[in-house]
Amino acid sequence: MAVYALKEAQSAPSTNKGLLFWLRENLFSDMTNSFFTLLGCYFIYLILPPLVDWMIIDATWTGSKEEIVKDGARWIFIIEKFDQFMYGFYPEQLHWRPNLVALLAIAFMLAMKFVHNSKVKIAFILLLPVVSFILISGGWFGLETVETEKWGGLMLTIIVAAVGIIASFPIGIVLALGRQSDMPIVKTLSVGFIEFIRGVPLITILFMASVVLPLFFHDGMDFNKLLRALIGITLFQSAYIAEVIRGGLQAIPKGQYEAADSLGLGYWQAMILVILPQALKISIPNIVGSFIALFKDTTLVLIIGLFDVLAMVTLTTSDSNWLGFEVEGYVFVTLIYWVICFSMSQYSKSIERKFNTEH
Amino acid sequence: MSAQENMITMQKVNKWYGDFHVLKDINLTIKKGEKVVICGPSGSGKSTTIRCLNHLEKFQKGTITINGVELTDDQKVVRHIRSDVGMVFQHFNLFPHLSVLENLLLAPIWVQKKPRKEAIKTAMYYLERVKIAEQAHKYPNQLSGGQQQRVAIARCLCINPNVMLFDEPTSALDPEMVSEVLDVMVELADEGITMICVTHEMGFAKKVADRVIFMDAGQIIEENEPNAFFDNPQSDRLKLFLEQILSH
Numbered sequence: 001m002a003v004y005a006l007k008e009a010q011s012a013p014s015t016n017k018g019l020l021f022w023l024r025e026n027l028f029s030d031m032t033n034s035f036f037t038l039l040g041c042y043f044i045y046l047i048l049p050p051l052v053d054w055m056i057i058d059a060t061w062t063g064s065k066e067e068i069v070k071d072g073a074r075w076i077f078i079i080e081k082f083d084q085f086m087y088g089f090y091p092e093q094l095h096w097r098p099n100l101v102a103l104l105a106i107a108f109m110l111a112m113k114f115v116h117n118s119k120v121k122i123a124f125i126l127l128l129p130v131v132s133f134i135l136i137s138g139g140w141f142g143l144e145t146v147e148t149e150k151w152g153g154l155m156l157t158i159i160v161a162a163v164g165i166i167a168s169f170p171i172g173i174v175l176a177l178g179r180q181s182d183m184p185i186v187k188t189l190s191v192g193f194i195e196f197i198r199g200v201p202l203i204t205i206l207f208m209a210s211v212v213l214p215l216f217f218h219d220g221m222d223f224n225k226l227l228r229a230l231i232g233i234t235l236f237q238s239a240y241i242a243e244v245i246r247g248g249l250q251a252i253p254k255g256q257y258e259a260a261d262s263l264g265l266g267y268w269q270a271m272i273l274v275i276l277p278q279a280l281k282i283s284i285p286n287i288v289g290s291f292i293a294l295f296k297d298t299t300l301v302l303i304i305g306l307f308d309v310l311a312m313v314t315l316t317t318s319d320s321n322w323l324g325f326e327v328e329g330y331v332f333v334t335l336i337y338w339v340i341c342f343s344m345s346q347y348s349k350s351i352e353r354k355f356n357t358e359h
Numbered sequence: 360m361s362a363q364e365n366m367i368t369m370q371k372v373n374k375w376y377g378d379f380h381v382l383k384d385i386n387l388t389i390k391k392g393e394k395v396v397i398c399g400p401s402g403s404g405k406s407t408t409i410r411c412l413n414h415l416e417k418f419q420k421g422t423i424t425i426n427g428v429e430l431t432d433d434q435k436v437v438r439h440i441r442s443d444v445g446m447v448f449q450h451f452n453l454f455p456h457l458s459v460l461e462n463l464l465l466a467p468i469w470v471q472k473k474p475r476k477e478a479i480k481t482a483m484y485y486l487e488r489v490k491i492a493e494q495a496h497k498y499p500n501q502l503s504g505g506q507q508q509r510v511a512i513a514r515c516l517c518i519n520p521n522v523m524l525f526d527e528p529t530s531a532l533d534p535e536m537v538s539e540v541l542d543v544m545v546e547l548a549d550e551g552i553t554m555i556c557v558t559h560e561m562g563f564a565k566k567v568a569d570r571v572i573f574m575d576a577g578q579i580i581e582e583n584e585p586n587a588f589f590d591n592p593q594s595d596r597l598k599l600f601l602e603q604i605l606s607h
Binding site: 253255256258259260261262263264265266269273274277278281355 | 413414415434438441442444445446448450452453454455456465466469470514515518
């Protein structure tokens, strides 16, 4: 027979063994690992120095086109054409208006994070789109009108993506719920819509929006090109969001529905208070992934004659003054897309952390 | 015994899952304030029976009347009855994205339209009753099973039901936590609420039940008051069942 006294918990031994140890453990632990480490180093050696050389060291940052002597990237092209890449054909003297909208958007994001008064937040959410629209398109309060044909560049890309993302989200939720509904008409319409949209490329939707939508309105009305693109993109995105959310809904245990029902909650109460918060939380990675894809898909609006940032770059490289600068142009656009998409991805992670009550 | 005193009346209730006859002619009358325990082997239809009472399961034949109101498929009737009947589940079913307190506030605020301050008072009162008030701001995943089940019981009590249904409330708990939940249920029983409990906890049945019902293969085989039920089983099926569960 033996009885043991309780032992105190002790702190763990130190695992910090230094850099050499880490290298040996992780990169050079056996022959295969060592081989791949050396191979990787070789690839980095092949790619990185020339890349840094081209992009930064040998690059031309100032001066005029005629004075180019270095072999590297000729960023003067980008710097010269920067305004067009950012604003498209928006009149230069009116650039302060989109700039103001950008500042308001940043203020909005800061307010969402730091202000706690819900009324202020709701006011901001409702006013921002209206104010932004008025500022950019003009026509009110003495502001000069700028037709949507002149909107272009990164400004247009962001507008199309933002509207697409914000508008498709509630529509997607409704479609997902409709697909799960017991009411046959609602279900059939939801399924039909989703399966049709998912079966055709976005380009086709944009073409259809461009050609078919005006038929619904009488000849006198010129149905704005941008509006057609926005409608097409929104409908397209909402079908994909609906499927993502449906996946989230299916992951919710049946017991949650039963508990909500047995407390007497009605259908919409149960959905909004109990089910959707959980379903959306699970779906965050896929929803943001879908939004990132949408952001990149906005380049397709070129098909219907709108000039997003990529189109502006392509257009300017065909300017006879600047032939041959395609490389710099496309590298620049790639960088822009990468920075924005990566930021969205990081934001997604921070949202997931914030909503993680699983501890 | 006047009809007014009958809290629950089930008459010739029959249910089929497709072709499978799950409930066969269930006749059950439960008086106000009565505590009934239903036991039986798996698949006997005990859970299905009580789930019919709050319309989580639909039945094809027969009638169910609760507190004078007949249970139909009409959504208004169903919601009315659900505010009168609370259900405690085997797997707790607390809402993981809400704190303990918020779990309890949902029904009083959104179903019974009570003002928030009043709902909070009620919620804290019941959290104290189940001895878990200090956890009010924790999330369900931070609590043990026994604590979660007590929160679930408090959540039901906040809607002030006339009937409490318990569907194997302690079956998913570690043995040490079973007694803390049963103690809460015993206290509730002493207060006069009508209780129907599906459970295997025979000690609880003996202590609290006015009547114990044995179900097998979708029908009620035997019912009796606890002492007679356990000490003097009449039917062979019940004798066999008691032998099996009391053998360890």
